[in-house]
Amino acid sequence: MENTAEIDERYTKFYGDRKHTKVYPTEFVVRTLLADYPGLNYQKPQAGNSILDMAFGDGRNTAFLCDLGLDVSGIEISRGIIEQTGARLKSLGYAPELRVGRNSNIPFENETFDYILACHCCYYCDEGETLLDNLNEYQRVMKPGGVLIASVADKTSYIFRNAEEMGDGSMRIAGDPYGNRNGYRLHGFSAEKDIEEYFSQYFGNFSFGHANNDYYGRREKLFWIVCQKK
Numbered sequence: 230m231e232n233t234a235e236i237d238e239r240y241t242k243f244y245g246d247r248k249h250t251k252v253y254p255t256e257f258v259v260r261t262l263l264a265d266y267p268g269l270n271y272q273k274p275q276a277g278n279s280i281l282d283m284a285f286g287d288g289r290n291t292a293f294l295c296d297l298g299l300d301v302s303g304i305e306i307s308r309g310i311i312e313q314t315g316a317r318l319k320s321l322g323y324a325p326e327l328r329v330g331r332n333s334n335i336p337f338e339n340e341t342f343d344y345i346l347a348c349h350c351c352y353y354c355d356e357g358e359t360l361l362d363n364l365n366e367y368q369r370v371m372k373p374g375g376v377l378i379a380s381v382a383d384k385t386s387y388i389f390r391n392a393e394e395m396g397d398g399s400m401r402i403a404g405d406p407y408g409n410r411n412g413y414r415l416h417g418f419s420a421e422k423d424i425e426e427y428f429s430q431y432f433g434n435f436s437f438g439h440a441n442n443d444y445y446g447r448r449e450k451l452f453w454i455v456c457q458k459k
Contacts, residue, residue, distance in 0.1 A: 233355060251321070254293035255348050257440065257453050261378055262297065269436045271376055271455050274299055278343040281370065282325070283332070284350035288314040294346070295323045302337065304330035331355060332363035340372045347379035349451075352416040354399050360416040361430070368431040368458050375458045377432060381424055383439070383450035384417035398427070406447070424452060432456035 260266075262273060274280060276298030285291045285303040291314070294301045303325055305311055311327045318325065330336045332353055345367055352360055367377060382388065384400075388410065392400035399414040418424045421437045428435070438453035 252287050252289035252292065252317075254290050257380060257438070257451075258290050258293065258346065258348055258378070261453065261455060262293075266438075268438070269455065271434070271436060271457065274344050279341065279372075280344040280346060281335070281337070281342045283345060283347040283367075284353070285314065285327070286310070288318050288323075290346060290348055291318060291325055292321060292323055295325060299344075301325040302342070303327050304335060306331055333358050333366050335366050335370050337370045339369055341370050343372055343375055345371060345375070345377050345379075347377065349380050351379045352382045353410075354414040354416055356414070359397055359399065360427070364428060364431050371458045373458065377454070377456050377458070379454050381452040381454055382415055382417040383441075383452060384419050386417070386450040387447050388415065388449075389417055418452060421452065424454060428454070428456060431459060433459050 261269065274297065277300060279300040279302070280294055282291045282294060282301060282303035285305055288303075291301060291303050295318075301323075305314070305327070306329070308329055311329060315327050328336045332351060333355060347367070351363055351367070354360055354363065371377070388402060388405060389400050391404045392402050392415075394400055395414060397416075398418075399416045401412065401414050402410040405411050418427070421435075421439075424437070425435050434457040436455040440449070440451045440453065442449045
């Protein structure tokens, strides 16, 4: 069983050790928000739309969202990350609304956001909770017809090596090369149809992509998903 406080502390230190000021957005986020593809069908965010950047980390996507003229908010798991990343963003001229929260406990009112960006985070599950709990909370804070833009873990990705199957689609991580996620539960999928079936309780109008990246011997595999709140 993971100790949530220990994981929060590890991630706070992980992001705190990043001393550089300028950070750069994740490629799939840039492509999804700016580019056109035959299998990508949704209304792209427009300046003034509200968006929640889930688990924003060092703020690499937060700054990009601000540059697009969006009304940006974000949540992270510790006050330390809020303060560290908030200071970096402020030094660059950005002032998003940042709050402490978790996938299954988002500190905003019902129907607040036009969009949610969940980059490498929606499939992280606290003990006693499931990915479905996270998705329920996501749809709660989204406006009717709001859009979720997310990455979802492929079960054959490096992070699941030697992980323990938990029987609910999640796996307890044992071989994180960074050491941050060991003991934590991540939910993985094998195919797009499985994702659509799982997410369809709350979302519809799915667009999918897939990444199979070999970063010099570390094979990262992810699904990209864009879907709309029912």
